[in-house]
Amino acid sequence: MKKVASAILALWMTCFLLVQPVWADPTVEIVTNGGITAYSPGYVMVISGKVADEDLPMPNTDVFIQVYPEGKENNVIFYSGTKTDSKGYYKAIFTLPSGSSLPDGKYKIAVNTAQASAEQLFSVPLAAQGLEYMGSSIKGAENGFVEPVPVDTDQIALVFNSNVNFFYNKNYPDFVIGKNDNNEDSIKLFKGNTPVAVDVNLIDSIANSPAVDLSYYQKGSQIVLQETDSKKVILLSPESGLEPNTEYRIFISKDLCSNNGSKLGQDVTLSFKTGESKAVNPGSGGPSGDNPGPADPSGNNPGAPEPGTPAVPEKVVPAPDLGNIVKDNDTVTLDVDVKKATDILKDIGEASLVIDVSQEAGKDKTVSLPAEVVNLLKQMNKLTIIRDGELSLTIPPEALIQGKKMTFSSLQVSGEALTTSPAAARQKAVYSFSASSDGVPLHNFNKEIRVTLPIPAGTADRDKLGVYYLNEASGQWEYVGGRIKEGKLTFATSHFSTFMVAESEKTFADIQSHWAKKEIEVMVARHVIKGINETSFAPKSNITRAEFASLLSRVLNLADADAGNAFKDVAAGAWYASDVNKAVKAGIIKGSDGRFRPSDKISRQEMAVMIDRAYTYAGGKVSTLSNTAFTDNERIGAWASDAVKSVYTLGIIKGRPNGSFGPADNASRAEGAVMLKSLMDKRGL
Structure with missing residues (x-):
């Protein structure tokens, strides 16, 4: 019976393949439930996607879908004939067979149109967690x-x-x-x-x-x-x-x-x-300890509180009220009292245990958390925040070790004894952070700890500040990050060491009178871009698609992709291959006809599309698009129109002095640096 059905389907496919309109370079995309790749017998499965011709949707196109065990095209477990909607999308929903009728192994989804086809694998079974x-x-x-x-x-x-x-x-x-x-x-x-x-x-x-x-x-x-x-x-x-x-x-x-x-x-x-009382914004922030507050609907200003929204004050406990203090010269140690900490942690309205040692005189300050407090922090899934003036450590419960007494220490040290500094940067402040578990030094954590530091005195340009840690094995300073938030310098680290705050002084001879001088210097300070050599940046030179994909990967800190290349024109050993594959996995680049064209110069509208996808990947959303006011709007490709409107709405692109956008013009290195900086600032990257 299956063979008869397969024969009928094959005949049906042959017929509709002969009557389809001709398109130039069509592609088919496949997406399954949530993008996962393993399903158990009896589960509902959604197969969907888009049929397009160079990013232009192909409406009312016949789509033929088959699902079968890999290598066994005749053993079809599901088939469907459907059409794309007015925007080129198709969808089919079915229930995977149960029990022995769906044996373990790999299964293939094959989606065919008259002009293109695509395949995707998934596995059976999945030890799936039931929904609760x-x-x-x-x-x-x-x-x-x-x-x-x-x-x-x-x-x-x-x-x-x-x-x-x-x-x-x-x-x-x-x-x-x-x-x-x-x-x-x-x-x-x-x-x-x-x-x-x-x-x-x-x-x-x-x-x-x-x-x-x-x-x-x-x-x-x-x-x-x-x-x-x-x-x-x-x-x-x-x-x-x-x-x-x-x-x-x-x-x-x-x-x-x-x-x-x-x-x-x-x-x-x-x-x-309901009652009569009014709700307030808790303001205690999320797991990171930041206080994002309500987000702007456009995504332009995440972290800005709504006007007039009161905040519940954070319960900050001075050190003497939370335990026993031991002083030894310039060293201060707070041993947190179990009962006092428990009373705070069991208050359902408190999202964190905030310990303030600001009033204690001493350079080296240590907070000791008994094992009972550590266990309760993990059980209640609450933060530990240690404050010393403008310095603070926000410690997530995942960074704590169950059943262990833990200590956290901070010390601002003199940098005079340090013989090295980061290249082209001036030292501003040096800190040493350490931790222990049951008295054993602990250098690495399972979850990043957020560190907040004051802006060092004498800083000329706070946007050029960065945090570096001393790699004791190599003796080199390695860039960690650091961004200005609410007038302070913050960064996240999964290990403790000696950290230096330094201000970048790197510049280039050929940008001194360039309109993007400030943005280029800031992006160099953030270790995102480099010059073509030590003295030149070449701001007017064009940038390739591979180079821009690599920069986006760096800005977003994209996770490694699976082995194998996504495009046939991206060689496995190419310097950009890993970054391109990461960007493909993140949905930021898609290519065309299985090619990426890595060496081609990127156009301004192509750059806008990648920036828009990167903004979305980073959690941004633009609720309402503004119409662009460029004099050459008609030159913007239909496939790039919404992306250009999106980044225009966000203020990432503003056009040229003559009012044009130049969508097909090749983008320059300076333009790329400016757009990337704007993306980072919009999303707090």
């Missing part, structure tokens, strides 16, 4: 909610243990995967028994969201959300707000799906009552 409801941003307990919810609460968060299959797909701007009756419509809000209109949205980036106060309540305990919790949080926003002193309930259907196809399995109902 974890808690909400409404404070409650196992037997119900214990406090009235502020009446001006405008968003309620629901948190799950794995990614929910209702999300905006970054690769396809107008396409939502998993938006169906089993997802969006599975969550409803009722006032009594009356349905309430509510917007249902999934958090695509925890770092870029002001919602849910970056925490939720699970069985009465407050849990801080981490970056990895993105796409596990669904937000409910009542369209008309909440009414005072009113009973509400949230219904979550058992049919809610995760992105691996598993379902919730049982209905969940949450009940709560």
Whole structure:
């Protein structure tokens, strides 16, 4: 029977292949649920994507989809004939067979049109975690909610243990995967028994969201959300707000799906009552210890608080009120008292244990956390923040070691004994940070610790400040990073050592009168770009596609890609191969017809498209696009139009003095440096 079906399908494909219109250079893309690559028998699977001709969508195009074991084209387990919509997208949903009818191994998805085809592999089975409801941003307990919810609460968060299959797909701007009756419509809000209109949205980036106060309540305990919790949080926003002193309930259907196809399995109902009190912005910040506050809808100014929004003051505990202080010359040690720390940590309204040693005289300051406090910090998933004036260490619970007494020390040292400094940089301040676990020195941590430092006196240009650590093995200073936030210098590190704050003095002879001199010098200070030699930058020279992809990879600190090259014209040993593959994995570059053209000079509109994708990858979103005011708008390619509007709206591009954009013109090294700096500043990179 399968052979007959395959023969009929083959004949059907032959027929539609003969009647399709001719396109120049078409491509087919494939995306599965959440982009994962392994599924278990019985799970729901979504196959979707876009058919395009050099980035132009191909609407009303016949698409033929087959799924079969790798190497066994005749054993088709799913097939579908469909058409692309008006924007070139296609989609098919089916349930993988259960039990022995779907044996272990690799399976292939084959998508064919008359002009192009694509294939993608996935594996079976996956030891998938079933979807579970974890808690909400409404404070409650196992037997119900214990406090009235502020009446001006405008968003309620629901948190799950794995990614929910209702999300905006970054690769396809107008396409939502998993938006169906089993997802969006599975969550409803009722006032009594009356349905309430509510917007249902999934958090695509925890770092870029002001919602849910970056925490939720699970069985009465407050849990801080981490970056990895993105796409596990669904937000409910009542369209008309909440009414005072009113009973509400949230219904979550058992049919809610995760992105691996598993379902919730049982209905969940949450009940709560509103009060009269007003909500406030917690302001305690997220897992990093920063205080992002509400994000600007355009994504232009993440971290800016809404005007008039009061903040709950952070509970800062002076050292004498938190334990015993021991002084020895210039050394101060605080032994944190278990009971005093426990009283603070068990306060559900506190997201962190803030220890202030500012008033204690001494250069070398140490905070000692007993094992019991360490265990509670990890159990409650709360931060430890150690402050000494403008210096602070924000220590996530993942950096602590269960069952161990831990110490953290900071010391500002004199740099006079140091014989070296970073190249082309002037030393401004030197710090030494150390830690121990049960008395054993600890140099590396499982999670980065955020360090905040004061701006050193005598700094000429704070934008050129950077932090370097001393690699004791090589004796060299290595760049760590460092950005100015709220008037202080901050950086993150997963290891302790000696750190130097230095101000870059690097410049080039050929940029002294150039319009981009400041931006070029800052990007050199950030170790993103270099000159063509020690004295020249060549600001007017063109930049290649490979060079720009490499710079973006560096700016975004992209993760390593899988082995193998994404393009046939990118040689495995090429200096840019790794960065290009990273950018492909991140969805920033796509190429055409299996080629990337690495040596071609990048055009200004191509650069705009890559910048726009990088901005989205970094968690940015532009809600409303502004029309460009360029004199040559008609020259902007349709495939690049929205990207150009996006970066124009963000202020990353402003056009040329004559009012033109020059979309097809080759971009210069100076233009690339300016755009990349603007991207970094917009997203706080």
